[in-house]
Amino acid sequence: MLDYGAMKNVAIFLLGVTATNCTAQENTPLPLAVTLAAVPRVLVADRPADIEIVLHNAGDAPLSFGTWSCGWDTQWQIRQDGNAIGIAAPACTRNVRRTIRLAAGGTYVRSLTFVARPVVGATALRVALGFQPLDASRRYWSAPFSLSVSPGSAPSSDDDPPPSQPGREDYQP
DSSP: OOOHHHHHHHHHHHHHHHHHHHHHHHHSOOOEEEEEEEOOSEEETTOOEEEEEEEEEOSSSOEEEEEESSOGGGGEEEEESSSOEEEEOOOOSOOOEEEEEEOTTOEEEEEEEEEEOOOSSOEEEEEEEEEOOBTOSOOEEBOOEEEEEEOOOOOOGGGSOOTTOTTSTTOOO
């Protein structure tokens, strides 16, 4: 029977072996490709636009990676020719970790909401998106793509409620 000191040394040794294996697996690149299903040619400033992102297992073996249930936007980075585009965070009441499992050749599709900041005149940008799975040190980038940001326009008069609508202070029957 092993005494406490010997058991402690064995446990420390096994922990070291486990940590080494986890690090080796983490630094091994996944065969993960990032593509976009459809990209709008123009983003209008201050108007959110959903963009479908496709994560594709380009390998010949199944793979899995971690992602957030509703904090998915935090795993993305935008590489752009300026700072005109941001990713809008969705409303979230309970953000939990999820494991995505993809068969060889399988895909996972989800959308990101882009929001362009107001710009002066139309601005053309070169953009790439980078995804970093949870517990991974590597980011996987899409191919660069082009889009334009146009300045927002003033809301049309059709968007304003009529002046004598019930519930407004100026309503008079």
